[in-house]
Amino acid sequence: MEPVRLQKYLADAGVASRRAAEELIRQGRVAVDGVAVTTLGTRVIPGAQSVTVDGRPVAPGPAPVYILLHKPRGVLTTLRDPFGRPTVRGLLRGVKARVFPVGRLDLDSEGLLLCTNDGALAHRLLHPRFKVDKTYLVTVRGRPSRDDLGRLAAGVEIEGGRTLPCRVRRVGGTRRASVLEVILKEGRKRQIRLMCEAVGHPVTRLVRVAMGPLALGDLPPGAWRPLEPAEVAALRAAAGLAGAETG
Template identity: 45%
Template structure:
């Protein structure tokens, strides 16, 4: 636990003595319990502890123009320069179009990546969009009730107008679907084509103050919360 960043050895022992630690679903109260990082699952206060030191999960603020891919035959910018410095083979969780910037998760934890991308776990995603036109009050209800797209209805979980102007507005939309260009298509369907789109959150992970092209590791309670939303 100390090696996994939970706290010092003494702090970890205090957690165990207080009954805050479980191994494979069983509360452990005696220090010295040996675990196998490749098989055993440890939780502290209900949050998963990543024991495998080879696993790495990053948040990238993907810049505009970068493809959600590790290589491209046409020589377009890809994710490769942001992954190479880690020395690990990371994969992107889902995609962002080249003309959409913001939060993209990169990981070599296959089970975490699978669950985050699987629609059954309904992981929420938050976007901030600049759109054309003055957004009328009824647009929020239309999006939350659902709009018809060519591949079926789509519904926003939340919709907020952040700035409203006659010619252009800024909105925030939250949804848990991941269909291709779904935010752009939903907003166009209600008469407000997107001119700029940024993803600011995925599940409990926020973009925060990361500048375009910067990354940060998802560790500790942030990683535990991310695993919790997909049942790990």
């Protein structure tokens, strides 16, 4: 296993946040292989070196796991539901690690859902400050005009305020319905549905097909697969974590 910074090791193990872990190190309360450490740049190899805080052993946290799931319509983007409705947890059969969905797709939406235990990556993928694209194919009623598409792209007023500028283009459809490609850098609750309603073209189907460089591809609805190392690297680079430690 690759070496990681000591404060990250402590945070991943649930001892404290990285900032609080740094303070523990500065105070000399952390030891590696029996030797007190006060240097923040210290690296340890999880599982190969012993780490203690105030003399108590600290086991390494779980290894990072990255799962691509094709969420079908009618499944909740949550791990538990008090009413017993289908959840994405039920689709992750065979995944032993505790992972969580990155962002939400509402009950009637479909497509790409990343599930991971890498909190740092999840935060960056979801926060609009890091400008990671989320791409959707959206079927709407009617045929939006050029003005309608321009309004969507410039930003419209919905619940919670005006949406950020985005990219929108018509990629197919008929006289009664249109398929739009919508690329967002934010992800507010039911955002695309509310945006399209605001310009008079309600959504009838919504599928997320990409998140940054990660594409849904031909993965069938309800199926999942682990990400390839190259996909993880590309996703982390898109989120500004290239060369950074995982997690």
